[in-house]
Amino acid sequence: MEQQDAVPSRAGSTSNALPGVVHGPVVQAGNIYGDVHLYHQAAPPPAWSSSPADHPSSGLGPEVDVGDTAYLVHDRPSEARPTGDGGAVVRQARCLRLNPRGGFGWLRRVEVRESTPLARRARQALAAEHELLVELAGVPGLPAVLQFAEGPGDVTTLVTAWPETRSHRPCDPLDVLLPGAPVRDPGVPARVCHALAGLCTTLAALHARRTTHGALTPARLLMLDDGTLQLRDLARTELEPPEYPAPEQLARGAGGPWTDVHQVGAIAYHLITGRQPSPRAPLPVRAWVPEVPADLADTVDAALVPTPTERPDAATLGARLRALARPVR
Numbered sequence: 001m002e003q004q005d006a007v008p009s010r011a012g013s014t015s016n017a018l019p020g021v022v023h024g025p026v027v028q029a030g031n032i033y034g035d036v037h038l039y040h041q042a043a044p045p046p047a048w049s050s051s052p053a054d055h056p057s058s059g060l061g062p063e064v065d066v067g068d069t070a071y072l073v074h075d076r077p078s079e080a081r082p083t084g085d086g087g088a089v090v091r092q093a094r095c096l097r098l099n100p101r102g103g104f105g106w107l108r109r110v111e112v113r114e115s116t117p118l119a120r121r122a123r124q125a126l127a128a129e130h131e132l133l134v135e136l137a138g139v140p141g142l143p144a145v146l147q148f149a150e151g152p153g154d155v156t157t158l159v160t161a162w163p164e165t166r167s168h169r170p171c172d173p174l175d176v177l178l179p180g181a182p183v184r185d186p187g188v189p190a191r192v193c194h195a196l197a198g199l200c201t202t203l204a205a206l207h208a209r210r211t212t213h214g215a216l217t218p219a220r221l222l223m224l225d226d227g228t229l230q231l232r233d234l235a236r237t238e239l240e241p242p243e244y245p246a247p248e249q250l251a252r253g254a255g256g257p258w259t260d261v262h263q264v265g266a267i268a269y270h271l272i273t274g275r276q277p278s279p280r281a282p283l284p285v286r287a288w289v290p291e292v293p294a295d296l297a298d299t300v301d302a303a304l305v306p307t308p309t310e311r312p313d314a315a316t317l318g319a320r321l322r323a324l325a326r327p328v329r
Contacts, residue, residue, distance in 0.1 A: 141198060215263075
């Protein structure tokens with residue numbers, strides 16, 4: 001039997017501040033929904049550790065040519081992972097386009113070393129993601145394709161746009177806002193609703209075309225200045241188990257639109273309560289944060305029910321979240 005999390009203590013008070021100079025209350029109050037990307041009221045972000053174990057390199061760069069375009073590869077975020085049979089390496093990194101004009105990108109590359117089943121599948125998955133993004137061009141919340149190239153050799157590369165802020169910095173992923181404790185600022189839950197409601201609209205467009213994401217995480221959601229979110233990618237080359245698994249994924253059951261709904265609920269739960277929900281038997285949101293409005297708690301809890309058919313669809317979940325969001329100024 002799945003063991004539930006211990007019931008949280010309601011005694012005492014919990015600070016809403018996040019650790020670190022930049023990721024403190026000032027950033028939490030505004031980052032998702034406006035000015036925080038500007039960093040004019042906070043110190044610069046702390047330097048990343050240079051330890052390869054902490055921050056694996058993509059093995060790309062420092063400059064990568066894709067066709068006639070050169071990209072400067074960034075250290076963060078980046079990684080390289082082999083397929084399970086060792087037939088290919090999947091590399092990814094944020095980058096800066098050097099020509100013909102600037103702008104940030106998200107570069108993913110599949111390098112086939114041996115034509116194994118998993119290597120072929122990874123290469124086909126990246127090509128299929130390119131085709132899907134081209135087909136869905138213009139759908140809010142999806143990344144635009146900057147470049148796609150097959151070759152030279154057994155190499156396939158896809159570069160998509162990484163949005164930037166008004167101050168021309170790369171937008172932050174949502175995971176910089178994950179709190180370490182329940183959030184007590186009453187404005188944060190409504191702003192979370194605003195951001196995730198827009199994400200549900202994007203997911204509904206995917207679902208209408210009989211495709212799903214299936215690997216939603218805060219790191220794959222990029223925060224725009226207007227408080228909305230953009231998917232970093234569609235995770236078609238993802239090699240690891242999902243970070244926010246739905247029960248059907250743990251049981252190796254059929255994933256679908258209902259899986260995306262569960263993952264949106266799990267991300268909302270984490271942003272509000274300060275912890276990931278148990279994938280099989282999460283405690284209700286108000287068990288951790290009693291002051292959360294009942295209708296918001298009920299909406300998040302409904303997205304997390306174990307039975308897929310009992311969850312709302314993405315459009316319904318988005319409508320409920322939008323109704324709970326206050327206007328963003």
